Amino acid sequence: MAFEAVSMQSRNVPVMIDIHSVSKSFVTRDADPVHALKDVNLEIYDNEFFTLLGPSGCGKTTLLRLIAGFEAPSSGAIRIAGNDVAALPPQKRPVNTVFQSYALFPHMSVAENVAFGLEMQNAPKALIDERVREALEMVRLEGFATRRPSQLSGGQQQRVAVARALAPKPSVLLLDEPLSALDLKLRKGMQSELKRLQRETGITFVLVTHDQEEALAMSDRIAVMRSGDVLQVGTPRDIYDNPQDRFVADFIGESNLLPGAALGRDPAKTIVVRPEHIVVSPVADGTKGHATGAVSAITFLGSDTLYEVVLEEGAKLHSRSRGGASLSTGDRVVVDWAHSVERELAN
Amino acid sequence: MNGAKPFDWRHTPGLSAYTALIFVFFYAPLLILVIYAFNSSRLVTVWSGFSFKWFVAVANNGAIRDAAFNSVIIAIVATIASTAIATAGALALERGRLRFGRGAATALIAMPLVVPEIVVAITTLIFFSGLGMHHGLINLMIAHTVFCIPFALLPIQARLRDMGGTLEEAGRDLYADEWRLFRRVTLPLLLPAISAGAIMAFVVSLDDFLISMMVSSAGSTTLPVYIYGMMRLGVTPEVNAISTILLAVSIVFVAAALLIGRRNKLA
Numbered sequence: 001m002a003f004e005a006v007s008m009q010s011r012n013v014p015v016m017i018d019i020h021s022v023s024k025s026f027v028t029r030d031a032d033p034v035h036a037l038k039d040v041n042l043e044i045y046d047n048e049f050f051t052l053l054g055p056s057g058c059g060k061t062t063l064l065r066l067i068a069g070f071e072a073p074s075s076g077a078i079r080i081a082g083n084d085v086a087a088l089p090p091q092k093r094p095v096n097t098v099f100q101s102y103a104l105f106p107h108m109s110v111a112e113n114v115a116f117g118l119e120m121q122n123a124p125k126a127l128i129d130e131r132v133r134e135a136l137e138m139v140r141l142e143g144f145a146t147r148r149p150s151q152l153s154g155g156q157q158q159r160v161a162v163a164r165a166l167a168p169k170p171s172v173l174l175l176d177e178p179l180s181a182l183d184l185k186l187r188k189g190m191q192s193e194l195k196r197l198q199r200e201t202g203i204t205f206v207l208v209t210h211d212q213e214e215a216l217a218m219s220d221r222i223a224v225m226r227s228g229d230v231l232q233v234g235t236p237r238d239i240y241d242n243p244q245d246r247f248v249a250d251f252i253g254e255s256n257l258l259p260g261a262a263l264g265r266d267p268a269k270t271i272v273v274r275p276e277h278i279v280v281s282p283v284a285d286g287t288k289g290h291a292t293g294a295v296s297a298i299t300f301l302g303s304d305t306l307y308e309v310v311l312e313e314g315a316k317l318h319s320r321s322r323g324g325a326s327l328s329t330g331d332r333v334v335v336d337w338a339h340s341v342e343r344e345l346a347n
Numbered sequence: 348m349n350g351a352k353p354f355d356w357r358h359t360p361g362l363s364a365y366t367a368l369i370f371v372f373f374y375a376p377l378l379i380l381v382i383y384a385f386n387s388s389r390l391v392t393v394w395s396g397f398s399f400k401w402f403v404a405v406a407n408n409g410a411i412r413d414a415a416f417n418s419v420i421i422a423i424v425a426t427i428a429s430t431a432i433a434t435a436g437a438l439a440l441e442r443g444r445l446r447f448g449r450g451a452a453t454a455l456i457a458m459p460l461v462v463p464e465i466v467v468a469i470t471t472l473i474f475f476s477g478l479g480m481h482h483g484l485i486n487l488m489i490a491h492t493v494f495c496i497p498f499a500l501l502p503i504q505a506r507l508r509d510m511g512g513t514l515e516e517a518g519r520d521l522y523a524d525e526w527r528l529f530r531r532v533t534l535p536l537l538l539p540a541i542s543a544g545a546i547m548a549f550v551v552s553l554d555d556f557l558i559s560m561m562v563s564s565a566g567s568t569t570l571p572v573y574i575y576g577m578m579r580l581g582v583t584p585e586v587n588a589i590s591t592i593l594l595a596v597s598i599v600f601v602a603a604a605l606l607i608g609r610r611n612k613l614a
Contacts, residue, residue: 029447070516090519103517107535116531117521168522 015079016172016204017044017067022076024062036062038228039076044206045221049198051207053215054225055251060208063225064174067206069093081171091120096165097174100181102157104149110136110160111145117168135163138197155186162194166201173198175207179214191218212252216240224248246270246345254318259347262315263290270345277341278319280307280333289336293317298325309335377594384587391582401588411589414573417484421559421569422552425491426499430545432492433499434537441507442515453504457497464557467494472561483567490562491552498551499544506540539607546604550597 019042025033037059044050052060065071066078069090078085085093096117104113114135118128136142139159149157158178165173175194179187195218198205209215215222216236223233224247231245243249249272250257256278260269280295281287296316297308307319307327317335327333356362383391387398405411436456440449459467471490480486518532556571563572570593577586 068520070519090516091522091524095520097517097520099513099517101513103513105514105517105532105536116518116523120518120522120524120527164521 013045015043016046018079020077022073025074035228040230047202049205049220051215051219051222053222058225059228060225064176064208068097068174094171096170098161098165098178100177102161110147114164114167131167135167139163172204256317258315262311262313270347272343273337275318275320277337279336280319283332287334289334292334295327295329295331380587381591384591401584404585405588414568414570418570421487421491422549424488425495425552426545426549428492429495429548430499433496437500437503437507459494460497468558468561483564486562490558495548495552498547502540502544543604543607546600550600
């Protein structure tokens with residue numbers, strides 16, 4: 001269960017960021033204040049790849065900006081490495097940010113960009129040179145030190161932004177949708193790059209994304225957010241297998257949300273089953289299942305086949321099975337799954 | 348019409364002739380002025396050969412030299428003062444804590460651009476007399492600084508708005524305090540706009556006639572005011588020569604401002 005995994009970790013690992021009962025409202029000129037965060041509590045551990053996941057407007061970026069110090073919470077407290085940072089401006093926090101737009105300084109070379117943070121900390125010249133070389137090596141841009149950001153591709157600029165934020169060796173690295181501007185192939189590559197960097201540096205990474213696949217692939221733990229609330233916190237496995245909320249079940253991966261009535265059960269409940277857990281077999285085989293229906297569509301997905309089945313009670317579900325199609329549209333089928341893979345949630 | 352051809356303004360009959368005519372009205376007087384500056388005759392309307400003699404006469408005319416010197420000194424002081432004030436003002440408007448009223452403040456600052464200049468000139472004169480200020484050049488420098496501010500402010504403010512705040516956030520995130528953030532990030536990024544604003548201020552100050560006319564006193568005459576005085580005694584080719592010089596200086600500065608502005612956009 002999610003709860004056990006979390007409490008087990010908290011016994012051994014020190015907390016790096018403690019977000020305690022934080023709320024944030026924005027005052028606007030004409031409308032009512034916008035409540036971007038509502039009484040959020042989170043503990044992010046040291047040396048963890050933590051992801052804030054949610055649709056746009058869920059408050060994940062606001063939370064990141066509160067940690068960085070660009071905004072102040074309306075109420076509540078934020079502690080970084082045990083220190084209350086309420087009174088600290090961004091330049092006094094041991095936190096660096098990789099911005100969504102990269103925000104590289106256009107009037108400086110790549111090396112000058114990467115050196116900037118250390119220079120502002122008045123680090124000695126020799127140390128700066130060494131760290132800049134190290135950081136550029138880490139992101140595999142050794143030969144690019146003298147280039148201007150405008151002479152680099154999007155993917156390279158992204159890596160400079162990461163190197164610049166890592167060079168001062170912060171306690172926490174914040175990443176604001178860092179991969180959203182890259183094309184699919186680059187994005188996959190950068191996902192494993194970032195994960196590797198987190199392992200190598202041991203720095204706590206906090207990633208903001210709306211891409212659930214990205215979150216599942218990269219994170220040690222994920223917080224799923226919606227309209228200013230944290231709905232569930234847990235490991236990717238945990239959140240995928242045990243969604244505790246209809247929204248989480250629907251947002252993470254693909255889910256069938258079946259009304260209890262459609263399966264002849266408690267109509268006040270929703271049954272959640274992943275498509276890959278559903279077995280579809282012809283009625284003629286005589287197997288017993290949870291319900292019967294008819295295949296209404298078949299989608300070929302390469303290694304898998306996706307069946308859309310309309311149940312007799314009217315509900316629709318998807319089943320994903322390995323290999324090519326053995327059924328055809330209109331076939332009467334029995335749908336079945338193991339009890340252990342379904343989750344029963346309140347409507 | 349049978350609707351075969353949709354209306355296309357580019358094929359209006361006589362469009363090219365009309366356009367050419369507009370350019371003739373724009374530039375023919377300037378061209379004639381410049382050509383006759385090189386005329387060897389004393390008569391402004393009769394060409395009698397190429398000569399630099401009116402430029403030599405201008406160079407040897409002590410009164411013109413004094414007026415030109417006044418103009419340049421005033422322009423330099425007004426440029427530096429107005430650009431500094433405009434930069435600070437633009438930063439306050441775009442990055443300050445002001446939550447509302449930015450638009451109104453900007454409009455108030457830009458107002459002198461649309462108020463008739465004669466009104467500004469007269470009120471400036473009355474203002475100085477009311478205060479009992481009769482400091483010649485200093486009065487002119489103050490007046491020029493004031494009316495140059497909006498010209499310098501607008502490009503700087505536009506650049507700050509285009510830049511957005513993210514680069515400065517990145518600077519703060521990387522441990523820069525306010526002063527070093529300004530020196531290392533904001534100012535270098537703003538420099539092209541500040542130069543463009545300064546050049547605009549310089550040209551506007553150098554060319555100003557009405558306000559200078561009202562505010563200047565004996566001994567603090569600026570070049571445009573002096574040229575006007577010369578004209579009342581009759582137009583001589585000397586006026587053509589000095590006007591040509593002013594024109595050339597203005598073109599060089601405005602072209603520089605445009606070039607810097609373009610590089611600014613590309614960066």
